[in-house]
Amino acid sequence: MQALLDQMIQEGAFAGVPKEVVYTIAMVLTAVVVLSAFVAPLAGVTSWLERRVWARMQSRVGPNRVGPQGILQWLADGIKNIMKEDIIPTAADQKLFPLAPYVVFMGFLCAFVVIPFGESLIVADLNIGILYLLSVTSLVVVGILMAGWASNNKWSLLGGMRSAAQIVSYEIPAGLSVLTVVFLAGTLSMQGIIKAQGWRPWDWFMFHNPFTFCAFFLFFTAALAEGNRTPFDIPEAESELVAGYVTEYSGMRFLFFFFAEWGNLYVIGAVVTTLFMGGWQVPPVTDNPVLLGILQFLTFFLKAYFWVFVAMWIRATLPRVRVDQLMGLCWKYMVPLSFICLLGTIGFMFMDTNSRRIFGAITLGFAIATIINFFRRVGFQFRSAKPEAYWKPHI
Amino acid sequence: MSVSTAVFNLIALLLVVSAAMVAFSRNIIYSAFSLLGTFMGVAGIYIFLGADFVAAVQLLIYVGGILVLILFAVMLTHRITDVTITNRAAGRIPALIVVVGLVYMLIQTVRTTPWAAAKQVTFASTTATIGDAFLYDYLLPFELASLVLLAAMIGAVVLSRKEIKE
Numbered sequence: 289m290q291a292l293l294d295q296m297i298q299e300g301a302f303a304g305v306p307k308e309v310v311y312t313i314a315m316v317l318t319a320v321v322v323l324s325a326f327v328a329p330l331a332g333v334t335s336w337l338e339r340r341v342w343a344r345m346q347s348r349v350g351p352n353r354v355g356p357q358g359i360l361q362w363l364a365d366g367i368k369n370i371m372k373e374d375i376i377p378t379a380a381d382q383k384l385f386p387l388a389p390y391v392v393f394m395g396f397l398c399a400f401v402v403i404p405f406g407e408s409l410i411v412a413d414l415n416i417g418i419l420y421l422l423s424v425t426s427l428v429v430v431g432i433l434m435a436g437w438a439s440n441n442k443w444s445l446l447g448g449m450r451s452a453a454q455i456v457s458y459e460i461p462a463g464l465s466v467l468t469v470v471f472l473a474g475t476l477s478m479q480g481i482i483k484a485q486g487w488r489p490w491d492w493f494m495f496h497n498p499f500t501f502c503a504f505f506l507f508f509t510a511a512l513a514e515g516n517r518t519p520f521d522i523p524e525a526e527s528e529l530v531a532g533y534v535t536e537y538s539g540m541r542f543l544f545f546f547f548a549e550w551g552n553l554y555v556i557g558a559v560v561t562t563l564f565m566g567g568w569q570v571p572p573v574t575d576n577p578v579l580l581g582i583l584q585f586l587t588f589f590l591k592a593y594f595w596v597f598v599a600m601w602i603r604a605t606l607p608r609v610r611v612d613q614l615m616g617l618c619w620k621y622m623v624p625l626s627f628i629c630l631l632g633t634i635g636f637m638f639m640d641t642n643s644r645r646i647f648g649a650i651t652l653g654f655a656i657a658t659i660i661n662f663f664r665r666v667g668f669q670f671r672s673a674k675p676e677a678y679w680k681p682h683i
Numbered sequence: 684m685s686v687s688t689a690v691f692n693l694i695a696l697l698l699v700v701s702a703a704m705v706a707f708s709r710n711i712i713y714s715a716f717s718l719l720g721t722f723m724g725v726a727g728i729y730i731f732l733g734a735d736f737v738a739a740v741q742l743l744i745y746v747g748g749i750l751v752l753i754l755f756a757v758m759l760t761h762r763i764t765d766v767t768i769t770n771r772a773a774g775r776i777p778a779l780i781v782v783v784g785l786v787y788m789l790i791q792t793v794r795t796t797p798w799a800a801a802k803q804v805t806f807a808s809t810t811a812t813i814g815d816a817f818l819y820d821y822l823l824p825f826e827l828a829s830l831v832l833l834a835a836m837i838g839a840v841v842l843s844r845k846e847i848k849e
Contacts, residue, residue, distance in 0.1 A: 308686040384716065391719075415808035419739045426747025430719055433754050437712060445758065452751050459747065476810055 322411070327400060331551035332362030338550070338600045345604040365543070372539035377440070380536060384438035388431050389537070389544035395427030396548040396555065403558045404478045406568045406584035417478035418466055421559065422459070425514070428548070429455045432523070432533055435545070439536035447532025450611060451516060451523035457618045458513040458520075464626035465507035468500055468633045469493050469563045482567035490645070494564040495652040497644060499632030504564045506626050508595070511556040513614070516549065518603040522611055553599055557592035565591050691731055698724025715750070715757050722746050736810045 336351065336359060343350025352358040376385055402417045404410040414420050429452050436448015470476055472493055473484035485492050494504045513520035524532035534545050561567055568584035609617070636644055701720025708714045722745040729738035817825045 312686045381712075383713075414735065415806075416735050416739045416810060419736070419743070419810075423739045423743035423747065426743055426751075427719075429751050430716075430746060430754070433751065433758075434716060437754075437758055449755070449758070452755065456747070456751055477808075 319411075322400070323397070327397065327551055328547075330554055331547050332366065333359070334550040334553055334596060335365070335546070336361045337597075338603075341597065341600045342604045345601070369540050369543045374540070375538050377536050379440045381438035381440065384434050385536075386541065388435035388438055389541045391431030391434060392428050392548050393431075393544050395425055395431060396552050398424035398427070399552075399555045402478050403555065404482060404562060404567055405588050406581050407479075409568075409581060409585060410479065413477055413479045416476045418470065418481065418559075418563070419476050421478075421555075422463060422466065425555075426455075426459070428552075435537070436533040439533065441536055443529045443531075444533050444535050447523045447529045447535070450529075451533060454516070454520065454523065454614060454618075455514050457615060458510040458622075461506050461618065461622040461626040462510035462514060464623075464630055465503040465510065466563060468503045468626075468630050471630075471633060471637065472496060472500070478562055478567075482562055482569060485566040485569060487566060487569035487571050489566075490648055490652055491569075492564060492566045495648050495655070497633065497636040497647045498651050499629045499636065500564070501651045501655070503626065503629040503633070504560070506622055506629065507563065508556075508560055508598075510618075510622065511559065512599060512602070513618070515552045515556055517553070517599055519606040519609050520614060521608060522614060527608075553596050554592060556599065557595035558588070560595050561588060561591040567591075687731075694724050694727035694731070698728070712754075712757055715753050718750055718753065719746060722750065733806055734809055735806070736808075736813055 339361070340350040340352075340358065342348075350358070351361040354360045354364045376382065399421050401411045402414055402421055404413070432451045432455075433448045436444045436446075436451070439445070469481060473481040475481060475484070481493075489495060493500050495501065516523050522528070524534060529535070534542055537545065568588040570580070570583045570587050574580055574583070636647070697720050701717045701724065704717035705714045705721060708717065722741065725745075726738040726741045729735075729741060
């Protein structure tokens, strides 16, 4: 990127303009292009996919009218929401109410800066990568509290409070699980963490030792809770709080909150992939840098999207937890467990590589056995139930 | 004016304006939310000084922790916006005298301090250096600070728990 710009400056493309200004404009333009060409369709398609996947899991059809298989549904929803009347309730706070969606959105969007899509495909490989990601996502809490308070509605306020308490609590197990990986990699940089792993599953930090395997599940659960996803979506629990902190929002403002939520789903998947699943690491099959870049991007994207799918699956399967259960789960089980994982991983770091590999292999074997058992049971379900719709997921 | 100076000025403007809003806003909830801008501006200044780790931690601790706590406290306090915050014991004239004196002192301090010009900032990773400093040179203060925090946490639990009476 910089090399290209330097070449263009040398050829006199921007005569009379200071170099710094050219760089700044290029950076801003890149950010805008990335935002409109990648993040927006990503969140949109995720929203469509979530509805379809949900529908299949609940024996419904789901949105299938707009475009082939309904894939353009998110565009139709966006247009509809933009055209809606922009309503700000009279009793709401006139300054903070319109501001809150943008604060939430900013916190989510800043995370994309450090997500490594490939060896050279990253906006900025910061030295403090993962710490930066944890800190910018804390902006979301402020936005949600702002939305809850500014709506001047008891359901909204309760939802905002719940959400803030939940995010602040679950930051601790999430942070400690991230710390186990940081200890192993010896760096906070996202690319550094990926480079410390390999493309083989037994080189991933997930199968480094049994404790990192636990840390992976702790992190994924905590990330779901921080993203206000079912089963932890008590801030917007329909059965208790109408719609929580988004009760008073409508039109595009409402969509901004959900845009952030669906986009955040991908961020969760990407972070999990980076920390525990080897990120973009691919086997050395080709020397062509372009082809290799595409392969890395696809690997990363598919790994991350697999976890997005798992999050949808969990949402369709599990019931919502109660507020006290949520806090109990965090403070009584996940925080102590993540401390144990941290200490256990430190213990494994003193072990020599060969004896550590045995434990890693046992963990990997356990994971494979679980997956095989899962497919066996699903296959039994298929054979015994013989439902037509299972074989035609495209209806 | 170079671009980095312009960005610095923008950050400084954000910092000063939001700090002024914290101080002058009539509504305490606006003050609390204005702190967001102040904390972010401070983080921006840390970045300009090349302290990337401190900037991220500033956001994590102050925005993610302290600001949320302040907001909780403000929101859970009943009728906090209706209270007129005025000190009846001292009127406007003593206040004016104090303010003028303070402003004079501040301006004098700013004028007489020999300000060091910012060194050429290198954007090297500071995380390892900070860790080394904590665990070699400043180990005792570091451990003491953790002990104080632990004591504070235990104190908070003792104060807030319900006493179980048989």
